[in-house]
Amino acid sequence: MDFDDSPQEAAFRAEARAWLAANAPLYAPAPGTADAEGFLTLPLARRWQAAKADAGYARITWPKELGGRAGTAIEEVIFEEEQRRFVLPPDAFGISLGMCLPTMIQWAPEIARDRFVKPALRGDEIWCQLFSEPAAGSDLANVRTRAFRDGDDWVVNGQKVWTTGAHVSDWGVVLVRTDPLEEKYAGMSCFWLNMRSPGIEVRPIRQASGHAAFNEVFFTDVRIADAQRLGGVGEGWKVAISTLMKERMAVNEADIANITVDDVVAMARRPQRDGARPIDDLAVRARLANLYARSAGVRYTRYRMLTNLGRGELPGPEAAMGKLVLGRNIQELARLALEMRGPAGLLHGEDADDELAAMQEAWFYAAGLRIAGGTDEILRNTIAERVLGLPGEMRVETAHPFNEIVG
Numbered sequence: 464m465d466f467d468d469s470p471q472e473a474a475f476r477a478e479a480r481a482w483l484a485a486n487a488p489l490y491a492p493a494p495g496t497a498d499a500e501g502f503l504t505l506p507l508a509r510r511w512q513a514a515k516a517d518a519g520y521a522r523i524t525w526p527k528e529l530g531g532r533a534g535t536a537i538e539e540v541i542f543e544e545e546q547r548r549f550v551l552p553p554d555a556f557g558i559s560l561g562m563c564l565p566t567m568i569q570w571a572p573e574i575a576r577d578r579f580v581k582p583a584l585r586g587d588e589i590w591c592q593l594f595s596e597p598a599a600g601s602d603l604a605n606v607r608t609r610a611f612r613d614g615d616d617w618v619v620n621g622q623k624v625w626t627t628g629a630h631v632s633d634w635g636v637v638l639v640r641t642d643p644l645e646e647k648y649a650g651m652s653c654f655w656l657n658m659r660s661p662g663i664e665v666r667p668i669r670q671a672s673g674h675a676a677f678n679e680v681f682f683t684d685v686r687i688a689d690a691q692r693l694g695g696v697g698e699g700w701k702v703a704i705s706t707l708m709k710e711r712m713a714v715n716e717a718d719i720a721n722i723t724v725d726d727v728v729a730m731a732r733r734p735q736r737d738g739a740r741p742i743d744d745l746a747v748r749a750r751l752a753n754l755y756a757r758s759a760g761v762r763y764t765r766y767r768m769l770t771n772l773g774r775g776e777l778p779g780p781e782a783a784m785g786k787l788v789l790g791r792n793i794q795e796l797a798r799l800a801l802e803m804r805g806p807a808g809l810l811h812g813e814d815a816d817d818e819l820a821a822m823q824e825a826w827f828y829a830a831g832l833r834i835a836g837g838t839d840e841i842l843r844n845t846i847a848e849r850v851l852g853l854p855g856e857m858r859v860e861t862a863h864p865f866n867e868i869v870g
Contacts, residue, residue, distance in 0.1 A: 472537060479520070479542045486514055487549035494817040501555030502631055502676055508552040512586030521584050522560060529568070529576075530584040540766060547723070558628055559583045563590035563636045566706045567655065570693035575655070579634065591658065593623045593637035593680060594703065600625070601838045603638070603707075604647045604700060607869065608682060610639040610654075612689075617641070617654065619662075619685040627835070629665045629678035632658045637687075638703050641696055643866040650865050651699030654687045661685070670827065677831070707837065722793060722825040724758040727751065727800050730818070741803040750799055757792045761785050784850070787842040794829035797822050 468476060490511040492504045501508050515521040516530060523539040525531025564583050568576055582588040599605035608621025619639055629635070635658050642650035658665070662685035667675035694702045728751060731742035741747045764785045800822040801808035810819060833839050847853040 468541070472541060475534070475538050476541045476545065479545045482518060482520070483545055483549060486518075487546070487551060490514070490552060491550045492552045501553030502628065503674070504552040505555055505631060508555045509586040511552055512556055512584075516581075516585040525584075530581050537766075555628070555631075556583070556586055556589065558592055559588075559590040562592055562706055563634075563655075566636055566693065566702065569705060570653070570702055571655065572690075575691075579655075588633040589628060589631055591626050591629045591632035591635045592706065593626055593629070593635045594706075595625045596622060597624055600834070601841050603703060604651070605869075606638055606640050606651055608637070608639045609643070610641050610652065610687070612641075613686075615689050616686045617652075617689060617692075619682045619687060621682050623680040623682075624678075625668070625835075626665075626678045626680050627676055629658065629680050630667050630675070634658060636693070636706065638699050640865065641699070644864045645697065646863060647865040647868060648700045649697055651703070652696050653693040653699040653702040654691045655693060656685070656687050656691060660687075670831070722796055722800070722822065724751070724755050724796060727754070727796050730800055730803055735803065735805065736807070747799070747803070750795075754792060754796055754799070757788055758796075761789050761792065783837065783842045783845040786837070787839055787846070790829055790833035790839070793825055793832065797826035797829060801826060 490507060492507055512521060519530075519532035520542055522529075522531045523534040523542060524536055525533075527533050560583060564580055567579055571579075579588070583590060594603055594606075596606055596608060598607060608619065608623065610617040610619045617639075619637070621639070623629075623637070626635075634655060636653065636655050638651055638653050640650055641652040644650070662683040664681040664683070666679040666681070668677045668679060669675050670677065728742070731747060731751060732740060734740050742751070768785070801819075804819060804822075808819065808822075837845070844856065848855045
């Protein structure tokens with residue numbers, strides 16, 4: 464790849480920089496009000512999202528008829544780079560636009576696409592992804608939430624867990640088991656549904672950070688029309704895999720937790736309470752160098768993936784590689800930042816300044832990030848099998864109906 468801007472890219476960068484300079488400062492959140500997921504500043508985030516959508520910057524690579532500007536993947540990278548220069552509300556629409564809506568565009572009928580894409584693009588409607596369950600996390604194919612056919616509807620009963628943003632979502636994409644007599648990968652189907660449907664109960668889960676961005680979702684005789692099915696009956700696993708590939712792309716953002724290696728380097732350059740600069744310590748410099756190299760690797764791997772997507776290619780195993788490094792990197796960046804503050808790094812709540820609170824939030828958030836979109840262990844399996852060509856694990860359960868496996 465050539466990382467220098469072409470004349471066309473340089474012109475786009477100048478255009479984006481000018482637009483951001485004129486608009487972004489209007490949407491800066493008040494100090495100490497943001498969380499990693501962006502739900503605490505949701506009204507402000509909605510207004511910022513709408514402003515980007517109106518200007519064609521909300522999803523640059525999407526076709527114009529879907530509210531994008533039919534731009535290139537590199538233009539999207541350029542906009543993200545320029546956007547990082549400003550303090551803005553965290554992105555509360557990553558799941559909607561990075562996972563659910565691309566799935567809808569790929570699998571839903573055109574009439575549904577026309578109905579849902581633009582409201583989500585503007586932040587008027589929020590989506591969640593209802594995949595994980597108490598017994599189906601790393602092995603998502605263990606889904607037990609059951610749906611049975613009743614005329615033109617499906618009736619759903621079961622439980623989902625760790626559903627980010629379900630408490631603020633208008634719509635969701637849900638994976639359910641529609642045929643327990645099939646082997647576990649073949650007996651699932653996927654639907655979209657209204658999160659305010661009768662029979663849906665959402666219970667927020669309090670996190671270690673004190674926020675409640677994750678949720679349990681319970682389904683009791685929830686009716687979903689068959690017209691809301693994504694893909695064919697029994698094709699849920701195919702739909703889910705397409706969504707998970709998009710999820711790993713979506714979490715492959717260098718600043719997903721609102722912390723970058725540049726932030727930590729800037730902290731290291733500032734004198735601490737004892738007057739010393741952490742960056743003058745050789746051990747700190749070595750850790751920063753290692754983290755910088757990893758961050759650059761994630762960033763350039765993502766650029767390569769975006770370039771391939773711009774050529775019409777599907778995301779490959781590079782998404783798993785980038786996501787595997789990213790979660791650990793954010794956690795170690797935040798840990799180093801807290802350690803540089805010394806004992807003051809333990810201050811919390813009103814005793815912590817805004818910078819310290821942001822670093823603590825990133826540290827807590829990274830632990831969940833290493834689970835979301837596939838645990839570190841699952842991603843290592845993907846890399847081993849699809850990148851290194853190592854023998855796959857034995858999957859004897861595929862020879863038996865699902866109801867025989869779970870009993």
